[in-house]
Amino acid sequence: MMKINIAQLRQAIGASQSFSFHGTVEELTGEAGELWLRGRLEVTGEAVNTGRLLAISGEIKGESALNCDRCLTDFTREVAVTFSETFREEGSAATDPDALVYHGDEIDITEIVREALIVAEPLKALCDEECRGLCPVCGANRNENPCNCVTASIDPRLAALEKLLPKQ
Ligand SMILES: [Zn+2]
Ligand SMILES: [Zn+2]
Secondary structure, three states: OOEEEOOOHHHOOOOEEEEEEEEEHHHHHOOOOOOOEEEEEEEEEEEEEOOOOEEEEEEEEEEEEEEOOOOOOEEEEEEEEEEEEEEEEOOOOOOOOOOEEEOOOEEEOHHHHHHHHHHOOOOOOOOOOOOOOEOOOOOOEOOOOOOOOOOOOOOHHHHHHHOOOOOO
């Protein structure tokens, strides 16, 4: 759980207050390790009292646990995911339709961080932009064991001609 105590901040228009949380993915978000990040996270940011609203923004730093789409190798990488959200006090005159509501002296950012991480999960994961993937013929990881398989696809109209070519 990540709760920011805003008892003082909410009294002081224009003031800002920084926050930071450290812990495992599970400790901070309650997710049982099924997110694409693993190990320890660092969540840092700032809450600002803008008068009508409290604006909270921050950054989540951690280590990705991904699987390469091309060569299927697990790899890790340092990642940073940003988030920002505005809050209005329950019952206040502020009517910003996008603002979330808070009550009392604490704002819980657990759900915001959890959602920011889910949204930021890469759709494509490559261990390296230059990853050469697996050989479709022999299955070798071509980053590690370049094989000599012939994988160029041949136009079916030319396949008949290919038969006439000398075999390697
Ligand atoms: Zn790869
Ligand atoms: Zn091969």
